[in-house]
Amino acid sequence: MRAALTSVPNASARIRAVKVVVHYAEIGLKGRNRPRFEDCLRSNLERALAHLGKVRARRLFGRLLVELPDAAPPPAVAEAISRVFGVAYASITTSGPPTREGVLELVDRFVSERRFQTFGVRVRRVDKSLPFRSQELAIELGDRIRARTGATVDLETPELWIELHALHDEVLLLHERWPGPGGLPVRSAGRALALVSGGIDSPIAAWLAMKRGCAVSFAHFHSAPFTSFASQRKVRDAVAHLSRWHGPSRLWLVPFAELQQTLVREAPAAPRIVLYRRFMLRIAEALAEREGALALVTGDSVGQVSSQTLANLDTINRAATLPVLRPLVGLDKAEIVSLAKQVGTYSISIEPDEDCCSFLMPRQPATWTRPEAIEAIERNLDVKGLVEATLSRVELERIEAIP
Numbered sequence: 001m002r003a004a005l006t007s008v009p010n011a012s013a014r015i016r017a018v019k020v021v022v023h024y025a026e027i028g029l030k031g032r033n034r035p036r037f038e039d040c041l042r043s044n045l046e047r048a049l050a051h052l053g054k055v056r057a058r059r060l061f062g063r064l065l066v067e068l069p070d071a072a073p074p075p076a077v078a079e080a081i082s083r084v085f086g087v088a089y090a091s092i093t094t095s096g097p098p099t100r101e102g103v104l105e106l107v108d109r110f111v112s113e114r115r116f117q118t119f120g121v122r123v124r125r126v127d128k129s130l131p132f133r134s135q136e137l138a139i140e141l142g143d144r145i146r147a148r149t150g151a152t153v154d155l156e157t158p159e160l161w162i163e164l165h166a167l168h169d170e171v172l173l174l175h176e177r178w179p180g181p182g183g184l185p186v187r188s189a190g191r192a193l194a195l196v197s198g199g200i201d202s203p204i205a206a207w208l209a210m211k212r213g214c215a216v217s218f219a220h221f222h223s224a225p226f227t228s229f230a231s232q233r234k235v236r237d238a239v240a241h242l243s244r245w246h247g248p249s250r251l252w253l254v255p256f257a258e259l260q261q262t263l264v265r266e267a268p269a270a271p272r273i274v275l276y277r278r279f280m281l282r283i284a285e286a287l288a289e290r291e292g293a294l295a296l297v298t299g300d301s302v303g304q305v306s307s308q309t310l311a312n313l314d315t316i317n318r319a320a321t322l323p324v325l326r327p328l329v330g331l332d333k334a335e336i337v338s339l340a341k342q343v344g345t346y347s348i349s350i351e352p353d354e355d356c357c358s359f360l361m362p363r364q365p366a367t368w369t370r371p372e373a374i375e376a377i378e379r380n381l382d383v384k385g386l387v388e389a390t391l392s393r394v395e396l397e398r399i400e401a402i403p
Contacts, residue, residue, distance in 0.1 A: 020090050082180055095171065190295075199349055203349065205325075210246050217251075224257065238345050267381065275374065275378070277312075279383075281296065315374050
């Protein structure tokens with residue numbers, strides 16, 4: 001599971017890069033729904049590149065062509081596109097006329113600017129009416145490059161890969177290829193609300209939900225003033241980092257300490273964490289309704305802590321009516337940490353903070369609860385009043401992406 005976060009091209013200063021060919025993978029399996037996903041990806045690419053000037057992305061026979069201002073720096077273009085979910089890989093291009101002579105001149109100029117010992121060539125004749133065949137032209141180009149440079153052909157792991165897309169009005173030479181994050185375009189699957197803490201897991205759960213096409217809003221439950229504001233700062237930083245893949249995000253700050261104090265006074269100690277989590281889901285559902293979200297996202301991984309046993313997750317889930325998505329359910333801690341390092345949230349999450357106050361937490365939390373027993377406890381609580389009182393104090397912030 002790789003995010004391809006830092007692999008960006010070092011484009012030659014002698015190559016004027018004004019167009020980028022963007023390839024997708026999973027979108028190609030969407031059948032009649034594919035145009036909708038392509039349009040969403042196109043819109044996301046234009047948004048991600050808008051800071052570089054006027055951008056136009058259009059569909060192009062199973063891929064997208066992004067046209068940029070001449071002054072757009074290729075490394076900045078690559079950096080932005082590498083964080084657009086739905087992109088399998090992309091290539092900066094140069095273009096020439098759609099003739100045999102134009103292709104030869106284009107490739108000659110490109111090859112003369114590079115040093116390599118092995119190379120590969122591939123030609124895709126997108127417009128079948130062009131007066132040459134893809135395989136024949138690829139062979140001719142290979143022979144020409146070998147004769148001029150002495151390099152050998154390697155179609156598996158070449159030092160230089162040359163790919164040409166022959167369109168009706170131009171031929172695009174793809175180079176400086178780099179991988180994208182894959183997945184589906186953000187906003188193609190609807191909106192979800194992610195419960196995010198200052199820890200390692202929940203930001204990665206939100207990132208994986210984005211990768212599956214979800215637009216994500218965030219809710220952070222904090223225990224201020226009994227804890228410092230460090231967890232809120234960390235969450236803001238993590239959301240700002242995630243917004244590099246998502247765009248500007250909405251963060252709900254939920255003051256949870258008064259509700260926790262009520263449960264400390266009026267409920268048994270052992271199941272207290274399960275009760276906390278059930279109230280969190282109720283409050284999150286109310287916020288999700290404000291957001292138009294269709295699901296909740298949490299950072300649970302089965303068996304990782306006491307509240308994440310199957311029995312406790314079942315008890316917690318029954319407080320919700322919306323689907324609760326748990327993208328980390330099949331990952332162990334080492335895998336989650338590895339992914340957090342790739343995404344870039346790990347260094348934020350390990351900063352010291354007080355995510356909860358010790359006197360609010362039970363010494364021996366229950367690892368096996370039954371819904372009936374928890375519901376019996378809640379019948380003695382003003383559940384609706386506690387939820388509404390907490391919702392009356394929530395704060396909403398708009399978080400911009402970290403530059």
